[in-house]
Amino acid sequence: MYRKRNVVERCFNRFKRWRDLATRYAKHASLYRASLVLIAAVIWLP
Template sequence: MFLTPGQTGDNPQLLPLPDELRDLELDGQRVRVGRVPADKAYTHPSTWKALRERRIKATIPERADQIAHRKAKGSAGGRPPAFDHGLCKLRNVVERRFNRLKQFRGLATRFAKRAAYHRAEIILACIVLHLR
């Protein structure tokens, strides 16, 4: 989990996550990120390129303007990225979890003045939700 200033965009924060998970071990085995499901906010070409370089598959729907731009180029626009609607629908599990976290009043309104306190609140809320 990374805490960022409120005005920071989501897209630049995506790429450090697989690198952090690569150093993680569960039950003596290294964790490998195989696929990243994300929403249309992550469709920047630099994100696609960085995920390809890390050999991570992406399930990200294309934005309408990107589809139109690719089609306007004709055959030079390339082929559309592979997209699995079934895997994309599983993203809603994560979205629902964020909505459950927002029900904790202290998290939603950010009462904590320091980032370390806010991070601790998030971790405690995740533990409470996991135990329910």
């Protein structure tokens, strides 16, 4: 259980590097989700 929680917490820490996602500049849910998907792709592809 702890191992899975650790993976999720590290993932959120990676997302916090992107300031616009952390502060939620996108006011619409669709724009927020699109930026989340894009940032996740940038993080996990390399």
